[in-house]
Amino acid sequence: MTVKAERTVSEKTVFRGRALRLDVIEIETASGGRSVREVVRHPGAAVILARRPDGMFILVRQYRKAIESELLEAVAGTLEPGEAPEACARRELAEETGHLAGRLVALGTAFPAPGYTQEELHFFLADGAEPAGAATPDADEALETETVSGEDLARMIREGAIRDAKTIVAWHLYREHAAGALAGDGRK
Numbered sequence: 001m002t003v004k005a006e007r008t009v010s011e012k013t014v015f016r017g018r019a020l021r022l023d024v025i026e027i028e029t030a031s032g033g034r035s036v037r038e039v040v041r042h043p044g045a046a047v048i049l050a051r052r053p054d055g056m057f058i059l060v061r062q063y064r065k066a067i068e069s070e071l072l073e074a075v076a077g078t079l080e081p082g083e084a085p086e087a088c089a090r091r092e093l094a095e096e097t098g099h100l101a102g103r104l105v106a107l108g109t110a111f112p113a114p115g116y117t118q119e120e121l122h123f124f125l126a127d128g129a130e131p132a133g134a135a136t137p138d139a140d141e142a143l144e145t146e147t148v149s150g151e152d153l154a155r156m157i158r159e160g161a162i163r164d165a166k167t168i169v170a171w172h173l174y175r176e177h178a179a180g181a182l183a184g185d186g187r188k
Contacts (some may be wrong), residue, residue: 102128
């Protein structure tokens with residue numbers, strides 16, 4: 001069965017910020033009624049689960065104003081206009097951690113909140129991540145890098161110590177890939 005698409009009647013941008021735009025869209029529903037959708041427009045992002053040659057994973061800890069708390073997260077960053085997700089992943093890994101990926105493996109994509117945004121996340125494993133210099137985060141970012149074993153990362157997710165959705169998805173996508181193509185190196 002195919003769900004009938006909603007038809008756009010009108011669209012108006014009500015906010016335009018540095019990282020996103022908010023559009024209010026009047027639609028005609030499948031049943032012929034009218035309703036309003038508020039859609040956050042975001043350019044998308046790359047999410048990088050970085051694994052060093054010794055099998056340890058590199059995460060970043062940062063304060064998130066929206067939830068008034070710090071989170072331990074996979075490295076991530078917004079795509080620049082015209083930037084390929086792979087290029088963004090390499091750039092963000094270097095900026096936030098000072099590491100370069102020996103090999104960049106695409107793990108998949110996901111829409112984090114399709115009820116109100118068209119943002120698409122592009123997930124990568126940065127395998128064999130090696131230090132290449134100092135981290136150079138954006139001026140408005142305060143990040144601390146932490147390394148954890150795969151076992152500890154899985155435990156932290158199970159116990160709720162890691163609550164960032166993109167990090168949880170990155171870990172699960174990595175585990176699915178590790179069960180297949182990446183399993184040959186013995187690190188999980």
